[in-house]
Amino acid sequence: MQIRKEAYFSDAGAAREIDAKITEKYKKILEIDPSNYSASCELIDSEMNSGSFDGKSGVLEGLVKNNPLRFQARLLKGRALFYAADFDGAIMEITKGVSMIPPEEKVETGYYKKLLESANKYAAVMKKNAPEKESGGGVIKEDSKSSDAKFLYDSAVVYLDEEMIKCPSNIDKGISLLRSAIEKDPGFADAYLKLGETLGGLKGEYKEAMNVLTKIDKVARENAVLKRARVLRQKYYKLNMSRGKKKRK
DSSP: OHHHHHHHHHOHHHHHHHHHHHHHHHHHHHHHOTTOHHHHHHHHHHHHHTTOOTTHHHHHHHHHHHOTTOSHHHHHHHHHHHHTTOHHHHHHHHHHHHHTSOTTSOOOOHHHHHHHHHHHHHHHHHHHHSOOBOTTTOOBSSOHHHHHHHHHHHHHHHHTSTTGGGSTHHHHHHHHHHHHHHHHOTTOHHHHHHHHHHHHHTSOOHHHHHHHHHTHHHHOOOHHHHHHHHHHHHHHHHHHHHHHHHHHO
């Protein structure tokens, strides 16, 4: 796996090619021996490296249950839970997995320790910003419109964090949360800005991004927000024009 790690730092294309070869290798092993623990872990690791996270938590749950004294599947389960935004579950599984690594095994744990740090940070953000509800009827204490919108926005920021977007579906989740925040509070300038930035920067939907960013002129009160929106509009306008020229060639 060291070759693949080095490839990630030097050449993303080479890394994808290596991951594809690894995936095929372990699929063939599992065709012969479906219960092969090491091959299952390596295959899941490779697929997650390629951005495929769907259904992984369930498969890893079975691997952990059937191999309670082995750490690899537990670490991978923690990783899958992290990208599913189950940060408390991720913290528990990664912490347990790291503690189970035998002293004689030379395992690189730096990645998982960083993931653990991020999980703790994101969990704190989600808990801090969750709308506070009364114990009786579940009514939000603060103004319903603004508190819900703020929670939706802060949740979106977590899903759209640099680490979280390694799982592609988190980008769509973040966009959905931002749209909901704007629906709750149509004057939420920061939500418009983040949505426009995400649509243009991560999805390449330049026209839609410009439409969203244009709306900021009517709701923003801070010059910094207005300036940022205009800079992004100009950027996405140029990128959209460049894309159009390429299509016409």
